Amino acid sequence: MKRILSGIKPTGAPHLGNYFGMMKPAIELQSQGEAYYFIADYHALTTVRDPQAMRDNTRGVALDFLACGLDPEKATIFRQSDVPEHTELAWILSCVTPMPMLENCHAYKDHVAKGKVPDHGLFAYPVLMAADILIYDSNIVPVGRDQKQHVEVTRDLASVMNRLYGKKEPLFVMPEASILPQVATVIGLDGQKMSKSYNNTVPLFEAEKPLRKKIMSIVTDSTPVEAPKDPANSSIVALYKLFASAADVEKMEADFRAGGQGYGVFKQRLFDALWEYFRPFREMREQLAADPGYVDSVLRAGAAKARAVAAKTMDRVRLATGLR
Ligand code: TYM
Numbered sequence: 548m549k550r551i552l553s554g555i556k557p558t559g560a561p562h563l564g565n566y567f568g569m570m571k572p573a574i575e576l577q578s579q580g581e582a583y584y585f586i587a588d589y590h591a592l593t594t595v596r597d598p599q600a601m602r603d604n605t606r607g608v609a610l611d612f613l614a615c616g617l618d619p620e621k622a623t624i625f626r627q628s629d630v631p632e633h634t635e636l637a638w639i640l641s642c643v644t645p646m647p648m649l650e651n652c653h654a655y656k657d658h659v660a661k662g663k664v665p666d667h668g669l670f671a672y673p674v675l676m677a678a679d680i681l682i683y684d685s686n687i688v689p690v691g692r693d694q695k696q697h698v699e700v701t702r703d704l705a706s707v708m709n710r711l712y713g714k715k716e717p718l719f720v721m722p723e724a725s726i727l728p729q730v731a732t733v734i735g736l737d738g739q740k741m742s743k744s745y746n747n748t749v750p751l752f753e754a755e756k757p758l759r760k761k762i763m764s765i766v767t768d769s770t771p772v773e774a775p776k777d778p779a780n781s782s783i784v785a786l787y788k789l790f791a792s793a794a795d796v797e798k799m800e801a802d803f804r805a806g807g808q809g810y811g812v813f814k815q816r817l818f819d820a821l822w823e824y825f826r827p828f829r830e831m832r833e834q835l836a837a838d839p840g841y842v843d844s845v846l847r848a849g850a851a852k853a854r855a856v857a858a859k860t861m862d863r864v865r866l867a868t869g870l871r
Contacts, residue, residue, distance in 0.1 A: 698722060
């Protein structure tokens with residue numbers, strides 16, 4: 548049985564990039580193996596400094612994930628910090644991590660390029676992520692393209708550890724990233740990658756009015772209403788493609804080319820389709836939210852299951868490294 552694992556940071560409300568890049572594929576995989584999905588609160592500490600926001604976001608992200616179809620009967624869903632073994636393994640891995648490997652990582656490099664002073668957490672971020680993955684002997688890691696490099700670091704560290712400590716039998720399983728090409732990078736309202744840090748997101752459970760406002764704010768060119776428009780370069784079409792049927796996409800593309808309709812009309816069509824697509828999830832979210840203890844109880848049960856697996860791996864790692 549394959550082990551599937553992924554994580555999401557509680558840095559704000561999950562958005563279309565998170566959903567199509569990771570949550571949806573992860574939900575689809577939950578019946579195809581033994582799945583572990585977690586809320587990466589240790590990782591979020593690199594940016595979230597408001598303790599109440601951390602608590603609220605953690606529950607919020609878990610609730611959103613459950614509302615979208617994550618089934619706690621099939622997948623183990625937990626909070627990363629409920630399994631502190633992750634940080635113990637991260638330390639052990641960090642002792643064999645070459646500094647240049649981390650200096651090469653995009654998130655760190657971008658931070659430094661912007662002239663900001665990185666803290667150690669941001670620098671060591673990929674090592675903690677490697678620990679998250681390796682501690683569950685994960686085979687498959689469904690992620691968006693921005694996490695590809697981190698999974699590569701994980702594989703490199705697994706190799707180093709296997710070379711050093713796995714002479715008789717490998718200490719760690721070699722994980723594989725699973726990245727769906729059509730949704731590897733979902734774009735945001737401004738045409739860049741959709742990201743909470745760019746403030747260009749479409750949150751999954753935004754209320755109707757602000758959601759409409761966001762969709763209406765999608766950046767477009769100044770082609771006049773009557774002129775034909777190029778669907779290939781349109782953020783409206785790119786987002787519509789995420790959830791509209793092939794026939795509806797074709798129709799929108801044809802209407803783009805025909806001219807005679809302004810971008811506002813297309814944005815309205817995008818909004819209507821989006822609102823309908825998430826309707827069942829919205830209803831489910833309302834139902835789940837009505838029981839205030841539900842999310843906590845799911846996270847608690849998930850933590851117990853995850854911790855049992857992580858503790859076993861750590862016994863193996865402590866023995867292999869000579870800590871025991
Ligand atoms: P995070 O919280 O930034 O994002 C969660 C998932 O959503 C994907 N994603 C996107 N996919 C396509 N298009 C986009 N615009 C887009 N924006 C976000 C991300 O690729 C990710 O899969 N470091 C991770 C969390 C993490 C993790 C792990 C993941 C911690 N430990 C171990 C896998 C395995 C992160 O920051 O995700």
